[in-house]
């Protein structure tokens with residue numbers, strides 16, 4: 001095991017048994033937590049994009065741990081009520097980004113077993129198969145290769161085993177997010193490998209009928225996620241506004257219900273800020289979630305368009321889930337600053 005991976009595994013255990021986690025929880029544990037997932041798969045083996053692929057068994061383990069810990073499972077609407085009228089019992093809300101078919105086929109059966117509400121944020125391009133989902137295609141390239149290289153960018157990675165594939169995916173994805181000018185090179189490499197992003201969406205994304213079926217389920221809320229999964233902060237204001245508005249209308253047209261919750265694509269500080277929060281409000285959403293770390297506090301009633309989330313992934317264990325509930329990662333990321341994560 002590499003040092004970074006060992007640290008990641010060991011840190012939650014140390015935090016729990018040293019009392020550090022409990023000490024930080026006094027300030028950083030909020031009223032509840034919003035968990036973020038993407039795809040839920042039967043078996044996570046073989047996926048380089050493992051942080052986006054939670055095995056269904058792992059999701060069930062996490063729900064079991066949280067239920068035993070006394071956490072109440074709530075929808076986002078119920079979360080808002082609990083922030084206005086605190087009940088004392090901690091809550092968890094579960095969100096699934098993008099519009100994977102497995103939100104219906106893999107995640108929902110687990111959520112049903114625990115009576116846990118779920119919000120599925122759907123990009124129009126997933127349903128219409130028009131999304132430029134380069135991250136899915138990149139994962140497929142790495143999955144089927146022993147080595148991947150982007151020579152013009154000076155990047156080359158060994159991909160000969162599962163751990164190497166995960167490292168390569170994380171490194172290339174991060175490089176693209178640092179510099180989107182890398183994307184044309186990535187697209188050329190994908191085309192050379194014969195990887196067809198649209199065929200992949202056909203296999204992985206919700207169909208219109210599956211989206212309707214999900215939306216009819218009493219545990220499910222459908223939320224907006226833009227038309228093209230665009231980095232909103234880099235787009236002109238009119239484009240950002242149109243992406244949110246058009247996606248909202250598209251989803252409402254299919255499910256026949258109001259869509260009032262939103263997730264910023266990519267969700268980090270480089271992908272959403274005060275301008276995007278103002279647009280989400282103007283477009284008519286009641287809440288918007290980021291991918292920043294942190295618990296949810298009643299103070300978030302003044303920052304409903306900047307709600308943080310904690311990742312729930314295949315790597316989670318009871319100690320790491322405890323750290324997430326306690327706001328430990330927020331404490332470190334904010335350098336012991338404000339517990340209320342906002343834009």
Ligand SMILES: [Zn+2]
Nearest residue numbers: 097098265266
């Ligand atoms: Zn997304």
